[in-house]
Amino acid sequence: MDFKNKKITIMGLGLYENGSGISATRFLVKAGAKVTVTDLKTAEQLAPTVKRLGKLKDQIKLVLGKHEEKDFTDADLIVRNPGVPRKSKYLELARKNNIPVENDISIFFQLIDRKRTIAVTGTRGKSTTTTLIYDLIKAVDKDAVLGGNITQSPLSQMAEVKKGGRVVLELSSWMLEQLGERKLSPHIGVFTNIYPDHLNTYDDIDDYAEAKANIFLWQNPQDYIVLNRENIYTKKMGERVAAQRFWFSVKEFKEENGCFVRAGNIWFRLGGKEEKVLPISKIKIPGLHNLQNILGAVCVGMIVGLSPQKIEKIVSGFKGVANRLELLREWKGRKIYNDTTATTPEATMSALKALGDRDKKIVLIAGGSDKGLDFSVLSKEMKKFCRGVILLNGTGTERLKKLLPAKLVVAHAGSMKEAVDEAMKFSTKGDIIILSPACASFGMFNNEFDRGDQFRKIITAIK
Numbered sequence: 001m002d003f004k005n006k007k008i009t010i011m012g013l014g015l016y017e018n019g020s021g022i023s024a025t026r027f028l029v030k031a032g033a034k035v036t037v038t039d040l041k042t043a044e045q046l047a048p049t050v051k052r053l054g055k056l057k058d059q060i061k062l063v064l065g066k067h068e069e070k071d072f073t074d075a076d077l078i079v080r081n082p083g084v085p086r087k088s089k090y091l092e093l094a095r096k097n098n099i100p101v102e103n104d105i106s107i108f109f110q111l112i113d114r115k116r117t118i119a120v121t122g123t124r125g126k127s128t129t130t131t132l133i134y135d136l137i138k139a140v141d142k143d144a145v146l147g148g149n150i151t152q153s154p155l156s157q158m159a160e161v162k163k164g165g166r167v168v169l170e171l172s173s174w175m176l177e178q179l180g181e182r183k184l185s186p187h188i189g190v191f192t193n194i195y196p197d198h199l200n201t202y203d204d205i206d207d208y209a210e211a212k213a214n215i216f217l218w219q220n221p222q223d224y225i226v227l228n229r230e231n232i233y234t235k236k237m238g239e240r241v242a243a244q245r246f247w248f249s250v251k252e253f254k255e256e257n258g259c260f261v262r263a264g265n266i267w268f269r270l271g272g273k274e275e276k277v278l279p280i281s282k283i284k285i286p287g288l289h290n291l292q293n294i295l296g297a298v299c300v301g302m303i304v305g306l307s308p309q310k311i312e313k314i315v316s317g318f319k320g321v322a323n324r325l326e327l328l329r330e331w332k333g334r335k336i337y338n339d340t341t342a343t344t345p346e347a348t349m350s351a352l353k354a355l356g357d358r359d360k361k362i363v364l365i366a367g368g369s370d371k372g373l374d375f376s377v378l379s380k381e382m383k384k385f386c387r388g389v390i391l392l393n394g395t396g397t398e399r400l401k402k403l404l405p406a407k408l409v410v411a412h413a414g415s416m417k418e419a420v421d422e423a424m425k426f427s428t429k430g431d432i433i434i435l436s437p438a439c440a441s442f443g444m445f446n447n448e449f450d451r452g453d454q455f456r457k458i459i460t461a462i463k
Contacts, residue, residue: 001110004032009071011090012081013039013049013064015446016151020104021081022049023153027104028079029059036071038063073097079104082149082174085201104153105171106178112161115187118300119148119169121176121215122192122228124347125293128285129192130170131321132297135314136306141165149175151449173198173211180214188303189215189243190226190296194233195346199372209233219243226299228292229253246303248295250288259299266295268302277302278312285320287354294318323452325351328459333429336459339436340452343371345378348438355432356385363410363427365390365419367397368439368451378438379403387431390422396439415444416454424462 008028014021021037028035039046042065050057063071072078072094078101080091091101109117118137120130127150134146143165147154150170154161161167169186171179179185194209202208216225216237223243228234230249238245247258252267259268259277266277277298280291294315301311320326326338337355342348348366356362364386379400382389388410391397401409410426413419423433435455437448445451 001107003028003077006033006076007074008033008035008077008079009075009094010035010037010079010081011039011067011072011088012084013037013041013046014081014083015046015049017052018152018156019081020153020155022052023156024079024104024107025053025060026056027107027155027158029056035059036061036063036075038067038071040065040067069093072099075099077102079107080178082172082178084174086174086177101178101181103175103178104155105148105169105175106182106184108154109179109184110182111158112167114184116164116166117169117186118166118188118190119171119186119215120190120192120296121171121173121212122190122234123195123197123344124350125192125289125296126170126172127321127341128290128324129190129293129296130168132294132315132318133190133300134168135318136297136301136311137166137168137304139310139314140304140306144168148172171215173202173208176214177211180211180217183218185214185216185218185223187219188224188226188300189219190300191215191228191234191237192293192296193228193231195344196373197344197371200370205233209237213237213240216241216243224303226258226296226303228296229258230292246299248292248299250291250295259295259302261291261295266298268299268308270302275302275308277308278315282312282316284316284318286325287350289350289354290320290325323449325354326452328456331459331462333431334424334427335432337432337434337436338452338455338459339434340441340448340455342436342438343368343440343448345373345375345438348436349378349381351434351436352381352385355434360385360387361431362386363388363390363423363431363433365392365413365423365433365435365455366437366439367391367400368394368437368444369442370394370396370399371440373438375400375403375438383408388426390419390426392416392419392437392439392444394439394443400438416451417458420455420458420462 137144143163148169149172225243229247411422441448441451
């Protein structure tokens with residue numbers, strides 16, 4: 001792809017240091033493009049990001065706090081930040097004028113050898129699975145690169161990518177939409193699961209699942225796809241794949257290729273030949289959902305040729321990922337966990353089941369902005385496992401609290417500091433305090449990571 005002297009509009013600068021918007025801006029300016037960056041956030045909101053551009057901001061046109069139609073009609077290319085809805089009227093305007101639309105991931109895929117790509121998608125478990133796969137690949141490929149939805153655009157790592165190692169990516173549904181438009185899928189794909197999510201963006205769960213399906217839709221028989229056999233959506237999708245199919249499941253299955261659990265051990269089967277990989281007792285991170293994540297990652301490790309001994313060593317040392325059931329500290333007999341990336345009811349239910357028992361020792365900080373999800377089953381699980389719930393303000397909270405008995409709701413909090421203070425006052429020695437919101441973060445926080453960072457900072461500072 002030649003970007004020199006091309007007029008390119010980047011839609012969405014974003015807030016992350018090496019996120020899609022800012023990385024695309026840096027990359028395309030360096031490639032000689034004439035870049036316009038437009039974002040609905042104001043100059044004040046984006047001041048930290050603009051500051052990170054440094055002298056580069058003098059080489060681009062910035063349109064902040066609004067979008068102007070001419071930037072989408074008088075351009076050679078539109079680069080869409082993954083957070084921009086695919087049905088945006090400005091993107092529709094560009095397409096109507098036959099202006100191609102890309103994102104950082106679709107550009108990246110067109111610049112490298114696709115056979116170097118390993119990518120993970122799903123509603124839950126993406127980051128944990130992606131990070132463990134990267135750890136496994138790094139053991140045999142020193143030039144491997146980690147990126148994607150895990151807060152780092154691969155365009156920001158092109159110097160490392162040029163060394164020729166494999167690229168391990170976490171891909172959201174929005175990132176995959178653009179790959180689908182280019183009929184591109186990774187060489188090795190992992191599909192962890194599908195649960196209701198982002199229903200404020202997609203028409204329904206089937207629409208959402210179909211966006212995710214781009215991880216395998218454009219593969220060929222020389223590629224590989226690893227699918228969760230226990231999720232009804234991914235199991236059904238397995239019927240549609242053209243790539244070599246591998247399953248993973250905590251239950252043993254017959255004949256087909258993949259990873260499963262038998263008698264307390266993870267096994268791998270390929271072409272009828274079975275091999276024991278490692279005992280599940282070696283896994284450090286809690287929860288059935290994390291066992292599933294590890295099975296998916298182990299399957300990739302075996303596909304690329306790692307030995308069971310090497311895999312066992314890496315898995316046994318894997319302590320999980322920040323912001324996902326992350327044990328922050330123990331304080332006066334309380335264990336305090338950060339699970340800020342639990343932005344769906346199913347994710348919070350997994351956390352409660354992983355940490356809780358019927359003694360009701362969990363004090364849960366939950367709530368936030370609404371994504372149109374069903375809280376009815378979660379509310380029942382909260383009644384089973386929680387001694388008390390502190391609810392963060394938000395539109396999702398308003399629906400959730402209607403399903404909970406008044407005596408279970410300890411307090412409503414207008415800030416993270418207030419939520420933590422209430423949790424500390426209510427909890428006692430032996431309790432578990434966990435931030436696992438089941439809702440999006442917007443309104444009170446910039447994003448889910450800002451929410452987790454605030455929680456971590458407050459907890460760390462407690463004397």
